[in-house]
Amino acid sequence: MESISLWKGILIVMILGTASVGVPYAILRNVESLWGSYFYWIILTTAVMVLVWRETGDWRNME
Amino acid sequence: MRPFYIYLAIGVWTVIGVIIAGFARRRLGKGIIEFYIGGRRTGGFVSAMTYAATTFSAFMMVGLVGLVYSGGVAAAGFEFVYILSTVVLLLIFGPRFWVAGQKYGYSTPPELLSGRYDSQKVGAVAAGLALVMLIPYASAQLMGIGFLVEGLTGGEIPYIAGVLIMAAFGGVAALTAGFKSVAWTDAFQGITMLVTCLVLLFFVFYHFYGGPIEFFTAIEAESSELLRINWSIHRFIGMTLPWAFFAISNPQVSQRMFVSENIRSIKIMIVGFSLFALVYTVMTTLFGFSIFNLVESGIIPAFASADEAMPSLLGHVPTVLGLVTFTGIFAAATSTLGSVILTLSSLGTEDILKSVKPEMSESRRVNIGRGIIVIILLICILFAQGRFDLIAVLSAMASGGLLVAVPSFFAAFWWRESTAEGSMWSILIAGALTGALYVSGWNPLGVWPPVWGLITSTVLLIVISKMTETPERAKKFIRTVDEEMEKNGFK
Numbered sequence: 001m002e003s004i005s006l007w008k009g010i011l012i013v014m015i016l017g018t019a020s021v022g023v024p025y026a027i028l029r030n031v032e033s034l035w036g037s038y039f040y041w042i043i044l045t046t047a048v049m050v051l052v053w054r055e056t057g058d059w060r061n062m063e
Numbered sequence: 064m065r066p067f068y069i070y071l072a073i074g075v076w077t078v079i080g081v082i083i084a085g086f087a088r089r090r091l092g093k094g095i096i097e098f099y100i101g102g103r104r105t106g107g108f109v110s111a112m113t114y115a116a117t118t119f120s121a122f123m124m125v126g127l128v129g130l131v132y133s134g135g136v137a138a139a140g141f142e143f144v145y146i147l148s149t150v151v152l153l154l155i156f157g158p159r160f161w162v163a164g165q166k167y168g169y170s171t172p173p174e175l176l177s178g179r180y181d182s183q184k185v186g187a188v189a190a191g192l193a194l195v196m197l198i199p200y201a202s203a204q205l206m207g208i209g210f211l212v213e214g215l216t217g218g219e220i221p222y223i224a225g226v227l228i229m230a231a232f233g234g235v236a237a238l239t240a241g242f243k244s245v246a247w248t249d250a251f252q253g254i255t256m257l258v259t260c261l262v263l264l265f266f267v268f269y270h271f272y273g274g275p276i277e278f279f280t281a282i283e284a285e286s287s288e289l290l291r292i293n294w295s296i297h298r299f300i301g302m303t304l305p306w307a308f309f310a311i312s313n314p315q316v317s318q319r320m321f322v323s324e325n326i327r328s329i330k331i332m333i334v335g336f337s338l339f340a341l342v343y344t345v346m347t348t349l350f351g352f353s354i355f356n357l358v359e360s361g362i363i364p365a366f367a368s369a370d371e372a373m374p375s376l377l378g379h380v381p382t383v384l385g386l387v388t389f390t391g392i393f394a395a396a397t398s399t400l401g402s403v404i405l406t407l408s409s410l411g412t413e414d415i416l417k418s419v420k421p422e423m424s425e426s427r428r429v430n431i432g433r434g435i436i437v438i439i440l441l442i443c444i445l446f447a448q449g450r451f452d453l454i455a456v457l458s459a460m461a462s463g464g465l466l467v468a469v470p471s472f473f474a475a476f477w478w479r480e481s482t483a484e485g486s487m488w489s490i491l492i493a494g495a496l497t498g499a500l501y502v503s504g505w506n507p508l509g510v511w512p513p514v515w516g517l518i519t520s521t522v523l524l525i526v527i528s529k530m531t532e533t534p535e536r537a538k539k540f541i542r543t544v545d546e547e548m549e550k551n552g553f554k
Contacts, residue, residue, distance in 0.1 A: 025292065
């Protein structure tokens with residue numbers, strides 16, 4: 001396996017895992033407000049979606 | 064609700080669906096690729112809608128609403144983590160599956176494994192795992208509708224009638240024109256799901272609370288305990304992990320990475336699906352919060368099982384709205400069922416039958432594939448008669464079992480040294496272990512079966528691959544996919 005791909009993959013998994021599970025469980029767990037974990041998860045999901053859309057913007061049809 | 068209204072709603076909706084399937088049949092060409100993946104000519108909008116409608120099932124409006132009602136915001140979180148990881152996986156795997164399909168002619172995900180690992184056995188094992196795990200998942204769709212019609216009519220339409228009606232429609236969608244009829248009806252079903260959900264949500268906002276702002280204020284003030292995470296971390300990971308890799312582990316969705324007509328269609332599929340997923344998930348989770356609040360306020364009487372949450376809400380809305388919502392749930396369940404049985408049929412003919420009888424003609428395999436669809440439906444109906452309690456857990460179990468194939472897909476594209484033996488035994492042993500843990504109900508060290516399954520399959524893949532010889536084709540496959548990615552403008 002290319003070492004760059006491996007480390008990049010591990011880094012992405014760690015960042016996404018920390019952001020989507022670590023932060024809600026470590027910091028927001030007891031917040032009894034919509035502005036706690038609920039909106040956090042929505043905003044995080046939206047942010048990741050926008051990043052993915054930007055990445056697909058680089059794909060070019062070669063036909 | 065009177066049974067006549069339910070039959071009427073299903074009847075009208077079925078007529079429209081059958082007309083759409085009939086149009087799809089006119090465009091159906093000959094051959095396996097045409098029948099199972101629409102000849103790789105699916106446009107962006109239909110790709111996005113079939114991906115979304117296949118992914119989102121009765122689980123969303125019945126199971127997830129019940130989970131949020133009983134488990135609060137953690138249940139919503141597990142669904143958001145699923146969306147987040149799915150869009151990332153689509154970005155990573157979407158182009159690779161697509162170029163591999165174009166280059167080598169693959170029509171099913173296990174076929175890709177067979178090609179990459181240079182062993183028909185690998186594909187057959189992955190296909191066998193999917194057949195075992197997806198039948199409960201498909202049955203859960205039938206059960207969802209069975210419970211719903213029984214609950215809505217107070218038992219006047221029996222559970223089994225709901226199961227049979229839905230099985231018939233799912234069968235028609237898959238048999239009429241294979242992928243084309245499934246995808247086109249999926250697009251219609253996806254729109255139905257979104258619109259009906261939106262209409263019901265606004266009714267709940269304005270009828271019960273006076274508006275969206277009042278709704279959110281009431282949830283925060285009166286039901287704030289729902290907004291605190293109250294699932295243990297083990298439960299959260301155990302529920303989330305199988306869904307996080309759903310895009311790769313479940314062949315009925317990963318097969319859709321082969322269908323797009325060009326790169327623009329893949330882009331539209333990813334963007335369209337992610338938008339659909341976010342909006343639909345936010346809406347369904349809000350139903351869970353509202354039903355909890357309405358039960359606490361005494362507007363809706365308490366009920367015994369979490370799966371009764373949505374039927375209870377529908378019992379307190381005008382008949383027309385209840386019917387509209389029921390149609391949306393029916394659409395969600397049938398679209399998933401149609402896609403799953405068609406995919407399972409393709410695994411049966413392309414990954415199992417073809418490995419035994421490679422000389423069999425494509426037209427004969429298509430006919431046998433139609434027979435497999437009927438057989439799978441009959442098995443699903445028998446399974447649905449078991450009436451398991453919690454649809455959500457059953458669906459999660461199916462994905463939990465399929466998770467063991469995920470390391471083989473990653474290794475297929477990124478680890479040259481991974482071998483057929485490593486892939487095959489990792490799927491077989493870890494799949495058996497996961498199934499045994501689910502059936503026994505044993506969570507060693509408090510950790511759920513999918514986590515053990517994923518760890519076991521990853522370790523076995525690495526260890527056995529290191530002990531066996533790398534297939535010559537592996538290097539060529541990875542190099543070719545990389546070159547095709549570049550040639551097609553993905554890099």
